Amino acid sequence: MKEIFLYRRVENEKILVITTGGTIAMKKDRETGGLMPAVSGKDLAAAVPGLAHYADVDVLEFSNKPSGWMTAADMFELSKLIDRLADTDQADGFVITHGTDTLEETAFFLEAVLKTEKPVCVTGAMRGASDLSADGPANILAAVRTAASGESIGKGVTVCLGDRIYAAWDVTKVHTTNPDTFRDLHYGSIGTVYGSRVEYGRIPVKHKKIHTDRIEEDIWIITCWSGMDGGIVYGAEGKAAGLVIDGIGCGNVPPKCRKAVLYLREKGMPIVLTTRVPSGSVEEEYSYEGSALSMKDSGIILGGRLSSWKARLLLALAMGKTKNIEEIKSCFLGIREE
Numbered sequence: 001m002k003e004i005f006l007y008r009r010v011e012n013e014k015i016l017v018i019t020t021g022g023t024i025a026m027k028k029d030r031e032t033g034g035l036m037p038a039v040s041g042k043d044l045a046a047a048v049p050g051l052a053h054y055a056d057v058d059v060l061e062f063s064n065k066p067s068g069w070m071t072a073a074d075m076f077e078l079s080k081l082i083d084r085l086a087d088t089d090q091a092d093g094f095v096i097t098h099g100t101d102t103l104e105e106t107a108f109f110l111e112a113v114l115k116t117e118k119p120v121c122v123t124g125a126m127r128g129a130s131d132l133s134a135d136g137p138a139n140i141l142a143a144v145r146t147a148a149s150g151e152s153i154g155k156g157v158t159v160c161l162g163d164r165i166y167a168a169w170d171v172t173k174v175h176t177t178n179p180d181t182f183r184d185l186h187y188g189s190i191g192t193v194y195g196s197r198v199e200y201g202r203i204p205v206k207h208k209k210i211h212t213d214r215i216e217e218d219i220w221i222i223t224c225w226s227g228m229d230g231g232i233v234y235g236a237e238g239k240a241a242g243l244v245i246d247g248i249g250c251g252n253v254p255p256k257c258r259k260a261v262l263y264l265r266e267k268g269m270p271i272v273l274t275t276r277v278p279s280g281s282v283e284e285e286y287s288y289e290g291s292a293l294s295m296k297d298s299g300i301i302l303g304g305r306l307s308s309w310k311a312r313l314l315l316a317l318a319m320g321k322t323k324n325i326e327e328i329k330s331c332f333l334g335i336r337e338e
Contacts, residue, residue, distance in 0.1 A: 012052075012054065012055045012056045012148065013055050013056065013092040013093060013147075013148040014055070014056045014058070014089075014090065014091050014092045014093075015055040015056065015057050015058075015091060015092065015093050015094070015095060015144050015147050015148050016057075016058050016059075016060060016085060016090060016091035016093075016094050016095070017041065017044075017045060017057055017058070017059045017060070017094075017095045017096075017097065017140070017144070018059075018060050018061075018062050018078070018081070018082070018094060018095070018096050018097070019040075019041035019044055019059065019060070019061050019062060019063075019064065019096075019097045020062050020063045020064070020065070020067070020070065020074075020078070020096065020097060020098050020099070020106075021037055021063050021064040021065040021066060021067065021069075021098075021099060022066065022067045022097065022098050022099020022100065022101075022103075022124050022125070023035060023099055023100060023124065023125050023126060023127065023128055023136075024039075024044065024097050024098075024099070024123075024124050024125035024128075024129070024136040024139070024140075025037055025039040025040075025041075025044060025064055025097070025129065025136075026039065026128040026129060027039060027128055027129050027130035028128060028130050028131070035128045037064045037065060037066070039064075039129045040061060040064070041059040041060065041061035041064075041097075042059055042061075043129075044059070044097060044129075044136065044140065045057055045059045045140070047129065047136070047137050048137045048140050048141050048144075049137070049141075050141070051140070051141060051144060054141070054144055054145050054148055054196065055093075055144050055145075055147070055148040057144060058090070058091070062078060062081065066099055066101070067098055067099025067100065067101045067102040067103060067106075067124075068099070068101050068102060070098075070099070070102050070105075070106060071217070072109070072215055072217050072313060072316050073215070073217060075105070075106050075109040075110070075313075076109075076113075076215050078096070078106070078110070079109065079110050079113045079114055082094055082096075082110070082114060082116065082120060083114060083115050083116055086114075086115075086116035086118050087116075091118070092118060092119075092147075092148070093118050093119035093120070093121070093147035093148055093152065094118065094119070094120045094121070094147060095121050095122075095123060095140065095143045095144055095146075095147050096110075096120065096121070096122045096123070097122075097123055097124060097136075097140065097143075098122055098123070098124050099124055100124040100125070100126060100161075100173055100181065100182075101173075103122060103124050103159065103173070103182075104159070104168070104171050104172050104173055104182075104309075104310070105309055105310065105313060106122065107122040107157050107158075107159050107168035107171065108157075108168050108169060108310045108313060109313050109317075110122070110157045110168065111156055111157040111167075111168040111169055111207065112207070112209065112210055112313065112314060112317060113209060113210060113211065113212075113317065114157065114209070115209070115211070117153060117154050118153065119146065119147040119148075119149070119152035119153060119155065119158070120147070120157045120158070121143045121144075121146045121147045121152070121157075121158045121159070121160050121165075122143075122157065122158070122159045122160075122168065123139045123140060123142070123143035123159070123160050123161055124136075124139065124161065125139055125161075125179075126177065126178065126179040126181060127179065135161075135162075135179045138163075139160065139161050139162070142160050142161075142162075142163050142193040143160045145193055145196065145198055146158060146160045146165055146191075146193060146198055149198035151191075151198055151199075151200055152198065152200075155167075155190070155200065155203070155204060156168065156169070156204055156206065156207075158190070158191075159171045159182060160193065161179075161181075161182050162179065162180050162182075163192055163193040163194075164182070164189040164191075164192060164193075165189055165190055165191035165192060165193065165198070165200070166182060166183075166184050166189050166190060167184065167187075167190050167204035167205075169204065169205070169207060169310075170184040170185075170186050170187060170204075170305075171183070171184050172184070172185060172278070172307060174278075185278055185279035186279060186305060187202075189201070190202050190203070190204050208331075210314070210317040210318060210321060210331055211321075212317055212320040212321035213320070214320040215316045215317055215319075215320040216241050216242060216315070216316050216319035216320050217316060218239070218240055218241040218242070219240065219241065219242045219243070219244065219312045219315050219316050219319075220236050220239075220240040220242075220243050220244070221243075221244045221246060221308045221309065221312055222236070222243065222244070222245055222246065223246040223276055223308065224245065224246060224247050224248050224253050224254065224257055224276065225248075226248070226254065227254060228254050228256070228257050229254075229256040229257070230256045230257050230258075230259050230260025230261075230263075231260075233245070233257055233260035233261060233264065234260050234263065234264075236264065236269070237264060237267065237269075240269070241269075241270075241319060242269060242270040242271070242272075242315045242316075242319055243264065243269060243270070243271045243272070244271070244272045244273075244274060244303070244308045244311045244312050244315065245257070245261060245271060245272070245273050245274070245300075246274050246275065246276045246308040247273055247274065247275050247276065247282070247292070248275070248276060248277075249275065249277065250275060250277075250280065250281070250282055250283040250285050250286075250292065251273050251274070251275050251282030251283060251291075251292035251302065251303075252286060252290050252291045252292060253273075253290045253295075254290055255289050255290050257290065258289060258290040258294065258295060261295060261298070261300065262295065262298050265295075265298040265299055265300060266298075268325070270301065270315060270318075270319060270325055270328050271300050271301065272300070272301045272302075272303045272306075272311045272312075272314075272315050272332065273292055273295065273300050273301065273302055273303055274303035274306055274307060274308040274311045275303075276308070279305075280305065281303075281304045281305035282302045282303055282304060282305075284296065284302075299325055299329070301315075301328070301329050301332050301333075302332070303332065304332070306332075311332075314331060314332065315328070317331070318331035318332070
């Protein structure tokens with residue numbers, strides 16, 4: 001991590017921008033024509049006109065790499081850094097700049113573990129810093145306004161791009177290149193940035209936190225397809241510590257896949273069942289062989305509306321905290337805070 005740079009104006013909220021890399025910090029490489037990491041955290045903030053009018057901004061460079069290089073271990077270290085800084089008077093809120101490919105995963109991870117009630121807003125860009133109409137500066141400004149707003153306190157981790165604010169638990173990327181790429185396919189955005197004004201239309205559901213000293217990184221995701229056999233599932237034995245099965249429909253799997261799933265459950269492997277369908281949740285709708293209901297008695301964990309990649313992170317946290325399958329299951333069944 002590099003030194004903190006200051007963009008200060010007295011009387012404003014103190015916002016710490018923590019940069020991690022991604023497209024927002026990339027420029028076109030002259031030789032290859034492709035985007036490459038090239039912009040420092042200091043330069044990112046300097047490219048945002050009028051930033052100091054809305055907050056006293058400090059910049060801390062956590063990393064500068066493509067978001068596909070981010071690991072669960074990186075997310076864990078980032079969460080510990082935020083909680084540590086949140087206990088000081090260095091910041092009233094945080095903005096995390098991040099590549100959009102895995103932005104929703106890091107935002108979800110932070111939502112699942114952070115102890116602080118201070119605003120944490122994750123943002124990024126779909127166009128590089130050297131591209132025509134780069135969207136990074138506007139997204140940073142909107143994220144800083146979100147993090148600096150008193151209305152954001154206690155709202156959990158948010159994601160802000162294109163002036164829309166989303167809850168980290170439910171947001172997902174829906175387009176590979178369009179700047180208007182983030183959506184909550186279940187409930188929609190929770191708020192909007194209107195110039196200097198931040199408005200929330202609803203309060204996101206609060207979820208129970210998982211506090212652990214370690215995470216289990218050897219979690220596999222296997223996506224189902226029509227007619228698949230159980231070979232790839234059997235292949236996880238002795239290699240994966242836990243498994244996420246991304247089922248079809250409302251959480252169903254082909255018959256041969258079911259047989260392999262039940263085999264691994266008998267061996268004690270924690271398995272979460274999700275659906276590859278973009279919206280909706282795993283449901284006990286059918287009772288035929290391969291349905292979610294037909295596997296429930298094995299102790300398989302029904303992942304609800306979590307995507308497979310978010311379920312993987314929650315399983316990594318749960319298995320870092322406990323090896324007891326019932327306690328692991330409770331991390332999924334009791335995700336809503338009472």
